[in-house]
Amino acid sequence: MVSTDERIAPQEGVSAFDLAAYLKQQKAIVEAELDRSLTVVAPEKIYESMRYSLLAGGKRLRPILCLATCELMGxxxxxALPTACALEMIHTMSLIHDDLPAMDNDDYRRGRLTNHKVYGDDIAILAGDGLLAYAFEYVAVNxxxxxxxxxxxxxxxxxRAVGAAGLVGGQTIDLESEGKSDITLETLRFIHTHKTGALLEACVTSGAILAGAGAEDLQRLAKYATNIGLAFQIVDDILDITATPEELGKTAGKDIKAQKATFPSLLGLEASRTEADRLIEEAIASLEPYGTKAEPLCALARYITSRKN
Known part of the structure; x- marks a missing residue:
């Protein structure tokens, strides 16, 4: 797997791209806007629950991808900031609902108790619903x-990314596949290109659309997004086996306990790492026409396979 160094090595005549500084700067912008976007009003409990998960930290990779592609396209x-925040709201909704007892039944997320463990299943469901609805309102109004x-x-x-053609559809097949021993690699790819990849693709392409990208650019960026989305999930599968709960900020070993098909279970750890690296290189290759302007997106792609959580 690629190096964990967040300073991308320069090509000849090109200065190194400081990914750590870029992530810090962009994350600060997103965090501040998220904090402003959602205040506590009556009924206080639901807004507190929504903010509890929305402001719980995390890498903010999805909104940062949206901002990066918007800037790449001029x-x-x-x-793009309202859409970037909306993407994080949608992602947070998916985490709240994914952690529920009826889904993955997890007690910890991002190093602290999951929403339903603090506010109860009923409020957690409503908090996710509230964030999903507000995401679209926020884009339209702001x-x-x-x-x-x-x-x-x-x-x-x-x-489309969050509905039955995307995240919801992928999650459905994921739940139906638990405990089955005959899940194929094709089915596994379908699950993850929908459950994880669809929203990542929306992050990349929505930023480009807002900037006025044409069909050819959107096709290139969609290919980039599809590849990093699948690589992201492969790395998640690997980390579920190799990382500690402290590193992950959530329960480790959940996939094995739930008898889920994963890339390591079908391919093995080393082959899974190789496949993730291959996907990242393909993603980066699709950005070649943009030259050094694509450095942030190239660096973000490499970051996906070097992350520890």
């Missing part, structure tokens, strides 16, 4: 300096 942070047609296209991408 847009600004301000154009997006500035973007033609309405582009904003609508971005909203449509988000909606």
């Amino acid at each position: 847009g600004t942070l301000e154009m 997006t500035r300096e973007v033609p309405a047609e582009r904003t609508l296209q971005a909203i449509a991408r988000l909606a």
Whole structure:
């Protein structure tokens, strides 16, 4: 697997891209906007529950990808920031619901108690519903300096990614596959390109759409996103076996306990690492036409296979 060094080695004549500084800067922007986006009003309990999970930290990789692609296509942070925050709201909803007893039944997320362990199953379900609905409202109301047609296209991408054609569909097959010993690699790829990859693709393409990207650019970026999305899930599968609960911030070994098919269970650890690396290199290759302007996206792709949680 690639090096964990977050300073990307320079090519000849090109200065190193400081990924650590870039992540810190972009994450600070996203965190501040998320904090502003959601205040506690009556009924206080549901807003507190929504904020509890939304502001629980994390890498903020999804909103950062959205901001990066918007800038790559000539847009600004301000154009994409509402959509970036909406993507984090949708992602947070998926985590809240995924942790519920009826789903993965987990007690910890990002190093602290899951939403339903603090607020109860009922409020956790409603908090996820509230974040999902608010995500679309936030894009529609707060997006500035973007033609309405582009904003609508971005909203449509988000909606498709989270619905039965994306995350919900992938989660359904994932649940149906638990405990089965005949799950194929094709089925596993379907699960993860929908459950994880669809939202990551929406992150990448929505930022580009807001900036006015054309069909050819969107095709390249979608290929990049598909590859990093699958690599992201392969690394998740590996970390579930190799990382400690402290490193993960959540329970380790859940996949084995739930008898889930994973890339390591089908391919083995080393072959899974090799496949993740191959996908990342393919993702980076798809960005070659953009030259050094794509450095943030290339660095983010490499970060996916070097992460420890």
